[in-house]
Amino acid sequence: MTTVASGTGVGPLLRGWRERRRLSQLELALRAGSSARHISFVETGRSRPSEDMVLRLAEHLDVPVRERNSLLLAAGYAPRYAETPLGDPAMEALRQGMEQLLNGYEPYPALVVDGTYAVLAANRGIAMLLDGLPEHLLAPPLNAMRITLHPEGLAPRIRNLRQWRAHLLAQMERQLALARSDALRAVYDEVAAYPLPETGDDTHADTEDEEAGQEAPFPYFALPLRIEHEGRVLSFVSSISTFNTPMDVTVAELAIETLLPADPATVKYLQSLTP
Numbered sequence: 001m002t003t004v005a006s007g008t009g010v011g012p013l014l015r016g017w018r019e020r021r022r023l024s025q026l027e028l029a030l031r032a033g034s035s036a037r038h039i040s041f042v043e044t045g046r047s048r049p050s051e052d053m054v055l056r057l058a059e060h061l062d063v064p065v066r067e068r069n070s071l072l073l074a075a076g077y078a079p080r081y082a083e084t085p086l087g088d089p090a091m092e093a094l095r096q097g098m099e100q101l102l103n104g105y106e107p108y109p110a111l112v113v114d115g116t117y118a119v120l121a122a123n124r125g126i127a128m129l130l131d132g133l134p135e136h137l138l139a140p141p142l143n144a145m146r147i148t149l150h151p152e153g154l155a156p157r158i159r160n161l162r163q164w165r166a167h168l169l170a171q172m173e174r175q176l177a178l179a180r181s182d183a184l185r186a187v188y189d190e191v192a193a194y195p196l197p198e199t200g201d202d203t204h205a206d207t208e209d210e211e212a213g214q215e216a217p218f219p220y221f222a223l224p225l226r227i228e229h230e231g232r233v234l235s236f237v238s239s240i241s242t243f244n245t246p247m248d249v250t251v252a253e254l255a256i257e258t259l260l261p262a263d264p265a266t267v268k269y270l271q272s273l274t275p
Contacts, residue, residue, distance in 0.1 A: 010054060010075035015043040017061045020177070031060040051077045064179040065252035066115075083249035086120060091250075095121075098256065105258055107270040109236070115175075115253035116183045117144040125259070125270070129154065129229065144257075145172070149191045159226040159233055161197060167223055224262040232269065235262040 018028055018039075025043070026036040034053070041047035042057075049057070054075050058068045069079035084090055102110045102123040109125030119142040130138065130147065137146065137153050147153045149165055158164055172188045175181070224235040236259035246252035261267040 009045055010049065010071055011043045011045045013071055013074055014049075014054075014057055014061070017058075017063055017067075018043075021061050023061070028057065028060060032056050049075060051075070051080075055080065062178075065246055066249045067179055069249070081247060081249050081252075084251075086250055086254075094251065098254075101256065107274050108261060109259040110257065111144065112254060112256050113144050114250075114255075115179075115181060116187055117146075118142065119144055119147075120254070128273070129227065143187060145187055145191045149194050151194055154227065155194070156197070157228040159228065160224070163223060164225055165196070220262050222262070225259065232265075234266045234269065236260060236266065237262045 018025070023031075024036075025039040028034075029036045029039045032039075032053075033056075038047060039057075042049045042053070051072065054071050054077065055068065058071055063071065065081050066083075069081055072079055086095065098112055098121060102112070102121060105125070106123050107125055107128075109123065109129055111122035111126050112120045114120060133147065133154070134152050137150060145168060148158075148168065149155050155161055155165075169188070169192055172184065176184060176188065220235065220237070222237040224237055226233055226235050228234075239258050239260060241256045241258070243251050243254060261270060
């Protein structure tokens, strides 16, 4: 559970979140049904907000669930949101639902990660892409960012590595801007330091394939992950789903990532693998 030093106080924390969201005290007051004067008093410590006010302000500031507990602790209240381990019996229905979703998405790749991109579950489509990676990268705890960008991981197989790497790092930077996470920062610092290949992305690969008598370039509708697998190039676009209105820290930080085939050739190949 996240803890906050007692001397910090809830006021400066709320002010930090308000400034991060680029809201004035008046704008926040109007959204929360309060007054700019009261918001000012709360932020400067002249007024102690009620538990309900802390939660209301946190909701309108879109504060992550883990950090809402921090705000409550700083204001002198007990945490409101539990952090239940995914393996707890209380999470059985959630686990079964996610497993059903992952299995139902096959043969296309799908996985579940937590707030630091640790892989909690994955289907056979993901296992196919990871085939042949060194054991030290596949040993628990698996991390999706590490596996993707490590020089001994998927990175050498990704045809548009520079583009995909920039996309993943920007995604992590957005998360770090929204919530404080030392664990996520450590992962970011690690993968951002991985060396890039000396050569750039194979931007002419499609043209070269066409000249070699293979299929013409496909007009992608989003930035694809173009990855080599057994002598062919597969193309995917990524979609990430999270849970609405989570009441548990663990659930709030879960994300289900599905890789949708981005061209007919990838669809045809993956479906050919289905028994």
